[in-house]
Amino acid sequence: KAGVTQTPRYLIKTRGQQVTLSCSPISGHRSVSWYQQTPGQGLQFLFEYFSETQRNKGNFPGRFSGRQFSNSRSEMNVSTLELGDSALYLCASSFGQGPIDEQYFGPGTRLTVT
Amino acid sequence: AQSVTQLDSHVSVSEGTPVLLRCNYSSSYSPSLFWYVQHPNKGLQLLLKYTSAATLVKGINGFEAEFKKSETSFHLTKPSAHMSDAAEYFCVVSPPGFQKLVFGTGTRLLVSP
Numbered sequence: 563k564a565g566v567t568q569t570p571r572y573l574i575k576t577r578g579q580q581v582t583l584s585c586s587p588i589s590g591h592r593s594v595s596w597y598q599q600t601p602g603q604g605l606q607f608l609f610e611y612f613s614e615t616q617r618n619k620g621n622f623p624g625r626f627s628g629r630q631f632s633n634s635r636s637e638m639n640v641s642t643l644e645l646g647d648s649a650l651y652l653c654a655s656s657f658g659q660g661p662i663d664e665q666y667f668g669p670g671t672r673l674t675v676t
Numbered sequence: 677a678q679s680v681t682q683l684d685s686h687v688s689v690s691e692g693t694p695v696l697l698r699c700n701y702s703s704s705y706s707p708s709l710f711w712y713v714q715h716p717n718k719g720l721q722l723l724l725k726y727t728s729a730a731t732l733v734k735g736i737n738g739f740e741a742e743f744k745k746s747e748t749s750f751h752l753t754k755p756s757a758h759m760s761d762a763a764e765y766f767c768v769v770s771p772p773g774f775q776k777l778v779f780g781t782g783t784r785l786l787v788s789p
Binding site: 669670 | 718
């Protein structure tokens with residue numbers, strides 16, 4: 563069974579630009595979560611989508627947004643990029659219907675903002 | 677609010693010696709607790725999870741963790757370290773009813789020959 567895939571794996575952008583990251587979950591999984599990992603703040607939850615609806619949201623500014631498609635694939639968008647947005651962005655998928663649902667992580671997208 | 681505290685940022689062991697990575701949790705409810713491992717340039721992998729079925733949880737690659745409510749701890753152990761265990765380990769709590777993981781700050785495990 564194929565794992566969680568994220569594209570692109572590496573990205574370099576300039577301040578002020580916007581970026582879109584993509585995540586394809588494991589087949590059959592309907593929940594997709596996004597996390598940001600930085601050396602200073604560690605791993606932080608961004609948001610979670612289930613059946614095309616945002617179910618949970620972390621404490622990030624409105625520049626960070628996402629969406630989920632009918633095939634459960636998800637995209638994350640960051641507008642007006644800042645230097646501090648440089649991070650590893652991780653996507654995780656799960657069935658999303660149980661209280662303690664194992665999440666499977668993709669390899670991440672490394673975003674560098676210059 | 678639920679949170680976890682990983683007591684050591686770095687732990688160094690010799691190959692073949694025991695591993696102990698410490699984690700304390702804070703939770704108003706009976707928590708769901710996890711340990712994840714992250715190898716360099718790779719995604720996160722679930723080692724084990726505690727879901728109140730048993731206090732001693734066995735995971736992959738010989739790791740296990742014991743949930744101690746009286747000490748609010750969920751320490752990760754392994755009897756004998758391998759070079760391949762060198763990685764960053766995260767203790768994680770999940771608030772009930774949410775598909776959301778709250779990560780600790782991580783412990784980097786170094787294994788020397």
